[in-house]
Amino acid sequence: MEKIKVTLHGLATQEYDKHIKLIDLAAMFPNPNPRFQTVGATVNNIVQCLQCTLDSDCTVEFLTYKNREGQEIYRRSVSAILTCAVFELYRNSRLIIGHSLGNGYYYSLNTDIPVSDEIIAEISAKMLEIVQRDMPFQKETLPREEAEILFKKLGYPDKVRLIKYMPYNAVTIYRLGDYVDIEYGAMLPSTGYAKFFELNKYNTGLLLRFPEPINPTQISPIKNWTKLFSVYRESKAWGAILNINNIGRLNEFAAHKKIFDIIKIQEALHEKKIALIADEINKKIDDVKLILIAGPSSSGKTTFSKRLSVQLMVNGLNPMALSLDNYFLNHDQSPVDEDGNLDFECIKALDLELLNAQLIDLLKGKEVQIPEYDFKTGKRKTTTKPLRISENTCIIMEGIHGLNEELTSSIPARNKFKIYASALTQLCIDDYNRIPTTDTRLIRRMVRDAKFRGYSAKDTISRWPSVRRGEERNIFPFQENADVMFNSALIYELSVLKQFAEPLLKDIATDDREYHEARRLLKFLELFIPINYEEVPPTSILREFISGSSFKY
Incomplete structure (x- = not known):
């Protein structure tokens, strides 16, 4: 039998039979913590x-739920189990993925009857049955x-439209019994690996929840996402308008x-929302003197604040920006x-x-005398x-x-x-597959x-995990404290960002640790037809990232 050399986790190199499967190799090196299966x-x-x-010959690193890539594999596979369950139970219904909520995904179910606790129980039971069947995810x-x-025969016009504009001649799919979908990334070997998830009724839809990254056998309680869910519903309404x-x-x-009309309408929706926020502030101006704007990296906060000022x-108000940068402590304090940094x-x-x-x-x-900080x-x-x-x-x-x-603890809430x-x-991407908001922000940041x-x-990619940890610690826990939320996403932006991001991603070498992420993003951006960036208005939030803004930063 012909041999190949495999280097595991950058450590020892050993010889194995050529054509060995990763699943067989993984069985030789079981994870010492059984909760974190490979x-x-x-x-x-x-x-x-x-x-x-x-x-x-190759280098191999096994992935568990501790790794972000491992979490993506697990969540993608559990999501497929959900869609397969709905496919088997309700052939004439349509499950549509919405957005992330906490550590889960929200779905709407288009059926003749509203989503009830009984329907949730029925789908959950079917999902568990599919897990127990230990069905393989068959790639083709x-x-x-x-x-x-x-997909036309199966009645999936969303996938047919997507395939029509794909820039390649072959499409990778996976089968789960009679259920079929386009493959957008690695899956679990079989459904038997997906033992931990929870399906709940949430609002008028379903919430599929996943384990916590630090504990793959534990699912946290549902939190209050009233305001966040409201802005997602507003976004869905914008999508319907467009x-x-x-x-x-x-x-x-x-x-x-026809995209140029879409750009104008989308930008008008943004401007209308910003104007409504300004009107709401104006109604309370006798009390409100301090406007606080927060959000994760590459959300367009700076352009938003400038458009809000307008x-x-x-x-008739006089907005004045006050930079928090001036209030940093000296390094020795x-x-x-x-890590001691x-x-x-x-x-x-x-x-x-x-x-x-x-x-x-x-x-x-x-x-007052505002301090000035020297970085x-x-x-x-x-x-x-x-x-x-x-x-x-x-x-x-x-x-x-x-x-x-804590930032403004001495200022009364009414102010x-x-x-x-x-x-x-x-x-x-299509009815069953979402675009993570973090991908949009990462691509924005990369271009900027x-x-x-x-x-x-x-x-940018190497720094991104640290940025995300900071967001999880300093921003997301406080998002429901907002009086109002603003969605800075533009429905057309990835078609514009594509032409800026692709050359940058192609510069990443195959032996760089960031290569996988670059390759994943390139495959994702391939799905979009590019749009001429000159059509983007100079006041658009997108201009903060691609340049050409009429605002001064």
Whole structure:
């Protein structure tokens, strides 16, 4: 038997039979923690399912639920089990994925009867039955024309439209019994691996929930996402106005040159929402003097705050930006993280005492001396800038801690208006497969980093996990504290960002650890027909990332 050399986890290299399956190799190296079963592997920095065979010398790293890629494999597979269950139970219904809520995905179910506890119980039982059957996820590659015929016969117009504009001649699918779907990433070897999930009724739909990353056998209680869910419903309504809810439909508009009207309508929806927020602030202006804007990275907060300022001026108000950067403590007073590095994302890195004292004085009409911070020296400058606000002035502060009450604890709630801004993508790949909001923000950041900061795509991708950890700690726990939420996502933006992001991603070498993520994003962006970026208005939030904004940053 011919042999190949396999290096496991960058450690020892051993010889194995050529064509050995990853699942058999994994069985030779069981995880010492049985809760974290092996769900996939990276082979030469490319994520593969465990049914993959090894045909040449390679480097292998096994994936568990601890790894983000392992979580994606697990969630993608459990989602497929849900759609398979609905397919087997209700052939004439349509399950449509919506958005993420907490550690789960929200779905709507188009049936003749409303979703009830009984329907949830029936679907849950069917999912458990599918798990117990231990059905394999059978991968198959079809010619594009054959795939189109298959999904047309199955009654999936969303997938037919998507395949029509794919730039390749073959389509990879997977089968789960009689259920068929397009493959967008590695799956579990079989349904028997998916032992932990929970299906709940939520609002008028279903909420499929997954285990916590730190404990793959535990599912956390449902939290209150009232405001977040409301903005998702608003986004769905916007999609209905635009008549676009998936990539295939977006590509149809792009191919027939109707996308330019879509751009105008989408931008108008943004402007209308910003104007409504400004009107709401104006109604409370006798009390509201401090506007706090927070949101995760690359949400377009800066452009949003500038457009909000314009709408506040339309109402006769005088908005004034106050930078939180000026309130950083000197480096020798700053907190450190678990690795001993200065932690600038920690709220304790700010001089909260001075900030609150000056805000109180400003609200009383007093003049204060605003500090100036020098990032090169890591110290506060000796110079200050005087500031006093008039009766119709409102202060706008933008920063990651804006929704955290600790930031402005000395200011009464009636004097504050809190806004959460994020790119809550309303577009899906197709009815069963979502676009993670984090992908949109990562691509935005990658393009902006290259345009304005001199960072490569490799740099941005390598930093992204740290950025996400900071968001989980400092932003998401406080999002429901917002008085209003603004969805900065643009339904057409990925078709524009594509032409900026693809060359950056192609620069990442195959032996870089970031190669898998680059390859995944490239495959994802291939699904979009490009749109001429010159059609993007100069005041658009998208201009913050691709350049050409009429605002000064």
